[in-house]
Amino acid sequence: MNKYQQIAYEIEQYIHEHNLEQGTKLDSLDTLTKRYNVSRSTISKALDTLEKRGAIFQQRGSGIFVRRQRREGYVSLLVNRGFSANFKAGxxxxxxxxxxxxIANEEVAHNLHIEIGTPVYLVERLVYQGEKKLCKEISYFPVELVPYLNKEIAEQSIFNYLETAYKMNISFSDVYLVVNQLTDAEADALDLPPLSPGLYMEQVVYLATGTPFDYSKVVYHYKHAKFFVQSVNH
Amino acid sequence: MNKYQQIAYEIEQYIHEHNLEQGTKLDSLDTLTKRYNVSRSTISKALDTLEKRGAIFQQRGSGIFVRRQRREGYVSLLVNRGFSANFKAGxxxxxxxxxxxxIANEEVAHNLHIEIGTPVYLVERLVYQGEKKLCKEISYFPVELVPYLNKEIAEQSIFNYLETAYKMNISFSDVYLVVNQLTDAEADALDLPPLSPGLYMEQVVYLATGTPFDYSKVVYHYKHAKFFVQSVNH
Structure with missing residues (x-):
């Protein structure tokens, strides 16, 4: 973790621990610079990171303010740390x-920017949140980037594994959402009646180099899937 | 529009007009600083804006790269400029x-951070994309912030009107998504069979001051609603 990431993390923890309300004014850039004893640009970078994550908003000339997710049980579409990071620990x-x-078919190849026929790992999982079935997920990873996966690894967060074992720098993702009626097989897998609504998500996750390493297709149980996005306009 | 916003817009136009592929390397910070004849911090701010919008990614030590939405017909959940801005002009x-x-009921008051009973405008619209029904929308605006609305204004983009007529600085939004079966009235309004899937979106839009001025509840026709989010991890 870089210095600015560490500071961003500490500021976010502070907001969380003190349960600060939306709109609460935080210390100024100058004050934070002195407190953390780092350069203005490091603090500035930490604050930009927090703004991107939707934790604060910066208003020129008037200060830095807390921005909070205001609803329980909604999962951020911007924090692409996998399911384990988005829900309560354990x-x-x-x-x-x-x-x-x-091997990659046309769809997988297109999304991972690789040639058709390239070796990939396929991982198929049912994801539970507590006792509830949250979703069914099919993920593809190019073997060139992810040389080894097995059932034991896939029973935990694959992202954590890739960051720890392969020092992969997971950086950003493209997420696509559509709604449709479930197929019979999907309804069966999620314990829902035929033709129930389903939320379909496709996700391409990239390394900091811009190389895609994960293409996932997920169908969510509509009663257990709630999402939020905090957007910045400019 | 500030200088950095203008430069961000020009760089985005350049990417668009030249149809640059994902991963294309752009000019360096130094080169851009010279070309636009502004300070490094202005260019830096323009680039951060573009990164937040998902148009580029910056990789420390190695450069600035194009990041592109790769699918036609998907609407960004991060660009909260209203429907008119997200779809093709006209x-x-x-x-x-x-x-x-x-007057605001409990739900409206809670989302707009106002007292129950405060005067609000209610606007109810069916939104069409070409010939297709895209969604049904109910929006609430506090009268204190939006002193006047009528049918003629609501037949166009209300956001454009607020920015032009009231010089409002529309800044960020919280978007919540759930999926459910449509009620009979909703199915009827969207020309869908009873119990069809529906995508329900609630949105709270804020001014740059952090004051919420719009709370909207939208139900999308599931066949015409496709969304994407470009996330940044750190």
Missing amino acids: DTHYDVLNVEQT | DTHYDVLNVEQT
């Missing part, structure tokens, strides 16, 4: 249905 | 069902 578990090496 | 039109002054 609450998420995975039923791994399949882990195998296969 | 393609969006509004069937205004109701514009009236009323």
